[in-house]
Amino acid sequence: MKKFRLMDWPTFIASLLILLSVVVPLIAFPEASRNTILQLNDWVTTGLGAVYLAVGLAVFFFVLYIAFGKYGQVTLGKESDEPEFGTFSWAAMLFCAGIGSSILYWGVIEWVYYYQAPPFHLDPASEEAINYATTYGIFHWGPIAWAIYVLPALPIAYSLYVKKRPILKISLACEPILGKYTTRWPGKLIDVLFIFGLLGGAGTTLGLATPMIAAGMESLFGIDGEGAALRLGILIAATVIFAVSSYSGLKRGIKVLSDINLWLTFILLGFVFIVGPTVFIMETTVSSVGLMIKDFFRMATWLEPFGGYNDVPETSFPQSWTVFYWAWWLVYAPFVGLFIARISKGRRLKEVVLGTLLYGTLGCALFFGILGNYGLWLELSGTFSVTEVLNNQSGEAAIMAVIGQLPFGKLTTAVFVLTALIYLATTFDSGSYILSATTQTEVDGEPYRWNRLFWAFALSVLPFSLMLISGEDSLGLLQTASIVAGAPLIVIFIMLMISFIRTLGDDRVKLEERHRAHKEKERRTLSISYAKRDKWWE
Template identity: 35%
Template structure:
């Protein structure tokens, strides 16, 4: 893309308000942002290599502090984001286009929805598709239902949908809407810091804005690393399940991540068209095939029945789930730290990546269209996915067991493989799952590295290859460290390392997102479309008052040109209310 200023009504374009490449005459790489974040990432990796026990202890202590002292903040803000974006959509701000006033959507609705569908898929859905509903079924949230009962099945699906539908996508919608509005409506550079110009003014281009971009890079780095870590755990579980290795310890996980990072580098150097797009197309086909297989080979009727039941249970339980905290309840606090708060932290850490993606494909949409699409389309995808995989897992466990471990717990790494073992051609489907997760790993690292490269290079949408490869390799290294700091040398213990660091690192960016909402509202309040609407209301109100006074309510509304910009109080008396008279009778 060229370095032209992207159009849109609104404030004048400052020197830094370009979409790609930064300001003319300046180096594209922001040395301060890149150097500070690169040093921080390398320092973290070095800490993990030299003293992984010390890093593990620090991460555990920090996670406990975050859960105890700010768990309420995660719970409150996640729900607030849902209300905020829905309010924007149904209010007068919903009419604002993400572009020029007369600009048409860049992509057709069908294509836009298809791309939104692809954004809703990933390693997370593969890893948790069976594991989360099954975990809640055999071990429900505290004070909810008895394990293994029909009530537990309903609770399991409701809790899963709570974690994967409206709340996460409202979090993404906040960032995506703010970036799209700032970029396409205001014509600013595609940086997180540019969103904060209404709050920071010119400081958004200075040290204050750069700190925000650094925080966004760190959030993306650790959030992406957590996803890659989940992918490595599931691939390792597949290798064990198929009997190809006796056991996957920390060294095995690092080896898996290293091999996939090599694949990422090859993808990155191949170019976007042959890299990300080619892999994404394969992802979609394989994901749909494996879902269709489970739907047909599994308990089809039970899956169809659990769809409407899950929606009803989710809606009924939503107020309770959205307000749960661990106040005075250690059991609930432990459950929230492993599930809800971890998820909110994970989604928040992904907002720079997903926000930029959905912003990029939504140019020309109105705010109302954007919010409706972002909230509903991925939520429907998640509903269908968990109904198929979660419903099948719950059914098989209730009927004959075999999906849990000897102690009755669910090993999240093996849950999907245990389910596939109940159906034909297990040797084929388990290999397909590992291939699918590996491709998600590579394409996810590729896309996240591009976002971090964009933030490192003053908003360039085509960052240099060297920077992209660096951030991809750094993501893999951080993922490896997050896995090895766990306190046990097995797949189950490694998950704790991912959850601890993801929760801690996301806290600063949570504060950034709250400020992002304030900045977006200030921006939209001064939008030309809103100002014209306000002006129109003022003029019509004065005209109605004067028309009623002069003509006793029987008058028409006409307009006339004025050489000056009149004050509202000086509106001509001929400006009046149209009561439906024929045009020939109007005065």
């Protein structure tokens, strides 16, 4: 059977069984499942918070070392290979895969949480609290987040395009450590843990996006946004969109959808920037970036160790936010990293690292700087109280209320909802593409269509189950799902860094020869350019 000969059935079946073992108890025993998840969250954030932050910084410095060190000029492919995708489409695909519709949720209202419950034991709504409220979102979605994303891309892309191994698996990147066990149960376990982590992250993203889109539908058409039928319909619609896109393939589906999404983003952000308080947005964004650079390492390492001692208040701010975010990036990183690897043929390692860090951080800063600071201006100017809506209703209602304050409120809300829906689709069509590739022994061109379609629908099962049991503390439960699912990936990320350095070290002689050839090619090109210039002057 040609449609099944490349399937990695042990990984496929094990992943499916784990998914069912999580989903069935969630639906059959919702209250007990809820309590179990929250207990796991307490254990992970209390015991592993410092580990998460340490891994975040270690990954950040590691990818910078790769970019600026002796391996940065390694080309992913032959020296003569041109990038498979243009810079715009490449940046669009990696950005849309990496952030999804969650950026629209947090970009608008994340500052409210920091404004009311600021870090570093600051007074709520004080000037310092406002400064950090506009900064922490950019930090959480900034360089460390994108460094975590790009790490898995490097060894996988190297294996795919330099060593010519048509396999998209995290276990393969750990081969220098696993050795012959790469294709045995330790390697299978790593791939299954990756899939489990991605499913947990999907629960958070879909669980946040679906109520937000439902609130937009309520604002536009007066439909009850709290109704389970509407939310289920939105979940199904999003699943169908990204299933069709994933089924169409990388170039005809995912690339086109990502390009459309990026243009919608430019239109939305440009409109808010022009009709909103433009000067306030510019000044606040620049100030926030400056504060993030100044306090980067303080924010990256703060864990509130003295909370609860000597009358120092305990707020759990770092556990609720920074640790949560690092765990969220970890669960998505293997998938986003594999996707970045797949679209980066012909690019140098330095270009992949710096491009991901730059385009990813800049894109997220624009969301927080424009949408978030517009909401902050509404609050500070007394035009509209975002905090009141958030406290008395919900995050989704606050988001739609902020968007509704813009001129042409209905049209702007419609564009916002459409953008959110397509962002959701671009994330998960990429996810189903990579999951299908992970459950095959190799990728002959592209993963099987039926396999891509299967994982497109499987991705929506867990978030729907979480939505059923989330109740009042839906945000806390969804955050917990990411933190718990991401814990095993800490070990895998350490293995990835060690393995990639070993691989590069073993291939050092070949790499140095390629680097010298690349330099010689640049020298010859420059000499020809000078010769042509001198001839022209003559």
